[in-house]
Amino acid sequence: MNVRFAERSTLRAVRAYRDKESSNGEDGTHITFDLSSNELALPPLPTVLGGIEERLPQLARYPDPTARDLTSEVARHLCVSADELAVGPGSAGVLQQLLLALCGKGDEVVYAWPGFDAYPLLVAISGATSVQAPLTASGGHDLDEIRTRVSARTKVVILCSPHNPTGATIDHDELRGFLHSLPDHVVTVLDEAYVEFDRGSDPPGTPGLLREHRNIVVLRTFSKAYGLAGLRVGYAAGPQQVMAAVRKAAIPFGVTRFAEQAAILSLRSEGELMERLAAAAAAREELTAGLRTLGLPVLPSRANFVWLPLAGAAESFTRAAASAGVKVRSYPGHGARISVGETEAHRMLLAALGQKDHGAEF
Known part of the structure; x- marks a missing residue:
């Protein structure tokens, strides 16, 4: 029996996040190392692991629905008030909350492309429409081009620094000028999922940026530098009115006790971080040097991955890596992204790419 239902129109053109992706290569090649998801090649911080074990007896209990302790800890970390924060299951989860709270049918969300491959799906879930702007030749945001795509229908602009997938950062003065140029009805989301790799454990300037610009939201995660991808915890900081709406859109009990405790301990473990x-950073530079030795184009990166602007050769490059048992991320027509991983993974990848039959493909 066929059942008819009204699927949201914006979802028809998108697929579930990586629903067709295999843990192995597309042709069945066995994958030994996965360098496609920007995961940290190290376990959580030692202090964090010990703290998680202490929470095991609490598995039968729901977590605090407001993640109050974590909210207070992040507030101290960023020098903002608790009312200016919202926490959720990873920065992608918090971004989804924000888009659901602010966007709907007929609205537009502007962001650079290629970018984080969840952006189109999250925008579609909110009912809004994606408006994509090309990157510069150096892999950075073309803020002037993004500004031209902002219209009366634009509700949100997403900027990512360091940018995923290129690793480029946005100059602070250029960012401030861009924010001043936007209409009052537009909220800018500054996605800083990889910011620790660029500026350390406590990036400067964030409290001032939030005070100076009424319509900016800073988005962060514990998945990357802190090695907590499997626990799903992130946060956003921004205007109280916006954060209140974001918290309303949260799934109940979205941040587990384990995630909350691990995130708190992570913020308190600056030396280990x-x-x-x-x-x-050292592993990233070694990987970059190895790729350049092979004559491959690699852009400078401030994150835990590197970007190769290979245009139409991106997919053949990905297949060459997979043949060596290393999975990397392909952006067809644009390039390939390689996460910084284990030394052995880098060795296997560089050895395979150095073979003439592979090298000729790209």
């Missing part, structure tokens, strides 16, 4: 950030 700085050590792994230094290690990640």
Whole structure:
């Protein structure tokens, strides 16, 4: 029996997030290392692991629906009030809350492309329409081009710094000028999922940026630098009125006790974090040097991944990596992104790419 239902029109053109993706290569090639999701190649901080174990007896209980302790900790970390915060299941979860709270049918969300591949889906779920702007040749945001695409229908502009997938950052002065140029009805989301790799554990300027601009929201996650991708916890900071709406759109009990405790301990473990950030930066530079030695184009990155602007050769490059047992992320027509991973993963990848039969493909 066929059942008819009215699917939201904006969802018809998108697919579920990575629904067709396999843990192995597209042709069945066995994958030994996955360098496609920008996961940290290290476990959570030692202090965090110990704290999680203490929470095991509480599995039968619901978490605090407001994640009050984490909210207070983040407020201290950013020097803002608790009313200016919203927490959720990863920065993607918080972004979905924000889009649901602010957008609907007929509205538009502007962002650079290629970008985080969940953006189109999250916008579609809200009922809004995506408006994409191209990146610059150096992999950065073309803020002038993005500004030209802002209209009366625009509700949200998403900026990502360091940008996923290129690793480029936005200059602070250029950012401030861009924010001043926007109409009052537009909320800008500054997605800083990878900011710790660029500016350390406590990036400067955030409280001032939030005070200076009424319509900016800063988005962060514990999935990347802190190594908590499996626990799903992130947060947003912004104007009280906007954050109140974002909290209303949250799924009940979206941040577990484990995630809340792990995030709190992560913010209190700056010394441990700085050590792994230094290690990640060193590994990124070694990978970049190895790829350039092979004659491959690699853009400078301030995140835990590198970007190769390969245009039409992106898919053949991805297949070459998969043949060596290493999975990387392809952006067809644009390039390929490689997450910083284990030393052995880098070795296997570089060895495979150095073979003449693969090298000739791109």
